[in-house]
Amino acid sequence: MNSKKLLASFCLFLGFLGAAPAVQADDDITLGRTILLGDNDNGAKIPLIMCRRVDAIQVRADRDLYLKKVEVTFKNGDTKKINFYRSLREDERTDWRKFAYKRCVKKIEVFGRSKNSSAGVRVYGRK
Numbered sequence: 001m002n003s004k005k006l007l008a009s010f011c012l013f014l015g016f017l018g019a020a021p022a023v024q025a026d027d028d029i030t031l032g033r034t035i036l037l038g039d040n041d042n043g044a045k046i047p048l049i050m051c052r053r054v055d056a057i058q059v060r061a062d063r064d065l066y067l068k069k070v071e072v073t074f075k076n077g078d079t080k081k082i083n084f085y086r087s088l089r090e091d092e093r094t095d096w097r098k099f100a101y102k103r104c105v106k107k108i109e110v111f112g113r114s115k116n117s118s119a120g121v122r123v124y125g126r127k
Helices: 002-025
Strands: 030-037 042-061 064-076 078-089 097-114 118-126
Touching: 030 042, 030 097, 042 064, 042 078, 064 118, 078 097, 097 118
Parallel strands: none
Antiparallel strands: 030 118, 042 097, 042 118, 064 078, 064 097
């Protein structure tokens, strides 16, 4: 019985040891997800429940899509339009698009079209 407890404790310790550097090295946070439908001129909105302070954003495609632009609304009501106008393949990410300083993001709207019927989009922020 003692050896089982020791083995379980050792496995738990190794799990924490392996996960700690990954958490510390990654300062990216998921701001939200949405789905882009075929040919649609309306943006897919990602409302954020609470304000998230980030200094840059990045977009990742879950399926093939054509990304036009992303509109970011900040807590003070200002908006910033970030143009991409590029195709993204499945699991491909855009480069980081920086703000002048850390801004409090309140809402994100993604414009584009999917190559198939629908495509998932994830928007990441950098602290």
